[in-house]
Amino acid sequence: xxxxxxxxxxxxxxxxGELRAWSELPIELLELIFFRLCIDDNVRFSCVCKKLRxxxxxxxVVNQSPWLLYLSSFQLKNGIIxxxxxxxxxxxxxDIPELRATRIHCSKDGWLLFSQLGDLLYLVRQHPLTLIxxxxxxxxxxxxxxxxxxxxxxxxxxxxxxxxxxxxxGVQFHCGVGPIFCNGLFYCFSDLDEKLVGVFPxxxxxxxxxxxxxxxxxxxxxxxxxxxxxxxxxxxxRISRNSVYFxxxxxxxxxxxxxxxxxxxxxxxxxxxxxxxIEKAVWIEPP
Amino acid sequence: xxxxxxxxxxSDDKTFEIDETAARASETLKNIIDGxxxxxxxPLPNVSSNILPKVIEYCKKHGGDNGSSKKIANxxxxxxKEILPDYDEEEDKREKVRVDELKKWEEEYMDFDQQVLYDLxxxxxxxxxxxxxDLTVEKAASMIRGRTPDQIRENxxxxxxxxxxxxxxxxxxEDEWDDEWAFD
Numbered sequence: 001x002x003x004x005x006x007x008x009x010x011x012x013x014x015x016x017g018e019l020r021a022w023s024e025l026p027i028e029l030l031e032l033i034f035f036r037l038c039i040d041d042n043v044r045f046s047c048v049c050k051k052l053r054x055x056x057x058x059x060x061v062v063n064q065s066p067w068l069l070y071l072s073s074f075q076l077k078n079g080i081i082x083x084x085x086x087x088x089x090x091x092x093x094x095d096i097p098e099l100r101a102t103r104i105h106c107s108k109d110g111w112l113l114f115s116q117l118g119d120l121l122y123l124v125r126q127h128p129l130t131l132i133x134x135x136x137x138x139x140x141x142x143x144x145x146x147x148x149x150x151x152x153x154x155x156x157x158x159x160x161x162x163x164x165x166x167x168x169x170g171v172q173f174h175c176g177v178g179p180i181f182c183n184g185l186f187y188c189f190s191d192l193d194e195k196l197v198g199v200f201p202x203x204x205x206x207x208x209x210x211x212x213x214x215x216x217x218x219x220x221x222x223x224x225x226x227x228x229x230x231x232x233x234x235x236x237x238r239i240s241r242n243s244v245y246f247x248x249x250x251x252x253x254x255x256x257x258x259x260x261x262x263x264x265x266x267x268x269x270x271x272x273x274x275x276x277x278i279e280k281a282v283w284i285e286p287p
Numbered sequence: 288x289x290x291x292x293x294x295x296x297x298s299d300d301k302t303f304e305i306d307e308t309a310a311r312a313s314e315t316l317k318n319i320i321d322g323x324x325x326x327x328x329x330p331l332p333n334v335s336s337n338i339l340p341k342v343i344e345y346c347k348k349h350g351g352d353n354g355s356s357k358k359i360a361n362x363x364x365x366x367x368k369e370i371l372p373d374y375d376e377e378e379d380k381r382e383k384v385r386v387d388e389l390k391k392w393e394e395e396y397m398d399f400d401q402q403v404l405y406d407l408x409x410x411x412x413x414x415x416x417x418x419x420x421d422l423t424v425e426k427a428a429s430m431i432r433g434r435t436p437d438q439i440r441e442n443x444x445x446x447x448x449x450x451x452x453x454x455x456x457x458x459x460x461e462d463e464w465d466d467e468w469a470f471d
Binding site for chain 2: 021022023028029032033038041045049050052
């Protein structure tokens with residue numbers, strides 16, 4: 001602090017009244033301004049001059065919009081899965097033949113869970129779209145013993161591989177609800193005894209369900225909700241901030257598509273993505 | 288709390304007086320005071336005499352206040368020592384009145400042109416006065432929101448340094464952006 005006075009005379013006095021270009025503001029101040037602007041304002045701000053362009057570009061982490069994944073009749077027949085990217089207004093297709101006759105169950109952290117007949121689960125990695133394995137379980141009586149069977153199918157396998165587990169402690173276990181995946185383990189509840197839970201080896205997957213959105217605002221974020229998943233994102237180009245995007249029309253024929261907290265109104269999409277007759281769609285992480 | 292006077296010298300060698308408690312609204316001044324290197328006058332080579340009174344006005348209003356009302360009670364300047372340890376229902380009302388009054392004050396305080404804003408923002412940054420920095424940065428951001436690049440250039444005295452080709456490209460980006468956003 002003792003050096004303070006010595007530097008006094010070396011500084012050029014600041015003259016007020018002289019017009020100075022705001023582009024000469026220190027980077028840290030431009031940064032503070034940047035973080036208070038939404039993405040469309042920042043795009044225009046970056047078009048002002050070269051310095052602002054490079055500053056804004058260096059700060060601008062452009063995020064991608066989540067995609068919407070459809071359950072369609074194509075999938076039921078052929079395992080063709082259709083995606084929609086709302087920021088581009090474009091559809092994409094991919095197929096996993098094993099997924100025919102399945103329904104999307106949920107989406108989380110880049111993983112998808114499909115189910116068939118309620119008790120066969122298909123774990124699918126989103127990017128690239130790959131079936132990792134399918135798992136199912138059931139209970140049967142064999143040689144007078146209660147056995148739990150777990151069937152596992154890997155892509156390329158001719159058929160399911162079945163493992164049978166016998167309850168050694170004599171407790172009757174009958175597969176009821178499940179399998180359910182939680183905290184790194186598959187669980188299966190017993191039909192006969194509500195206190196009994198079957199636990200199976202870890203697979204990296206977690207389930208999530210739609211959350212009710214009842215907020216005054218989202219602090220500039222965008223939330224994508226569907227019946228089976230919800231994803232939030234910020235700073236996505238061509239996607240409204242502080243809004244909730246739905247997976248289908250809220251009001252038939254009114255083409256409402258996302259709800260903005262900025263003006264408290266429903267808005268139509270860039271391009272209609274809802275096709276009549278589609279029952280289910282799930283937001284997934286972009287590739 | 289004593290009301291020791293501190294003297295601040297602007298870049299153009301003018302001296303201003305401020306209460307120590309008010310000066311503590313600035314982290315930079317607070318560090319100098321606590322550092323014990325105070326020998327009467329604190330030189331502020333980055334703040335001119337046009338801006339310094341404006342800064343002092345803010346510090347007086349927010350002296351010793353770092354967001355906690357207790358600090359106001361202990362070391363507030365020009366404030367009633369009315370915040371007592373025991374709660375009462377009137378407390379919330381008084382707090383609301385205080386906040387409303389502060390908002391009104393800020394509105395009046397922030398009524399100046401963009402060159403003052405520029406200097407005040409720099410001063411708030413240099414003196415580490417977080418509240419003032421927040422206020423000024425928000426005002427600057429509000430002058431950019433919804434404006435075209437041309438309007439921003441005009442507002443902020445910035446010349447475009449793009450080549451005509453780049454300029455063309457910028458306009459295309461802008462138009463595309465506007466089209467994409469035109470939902471209705």
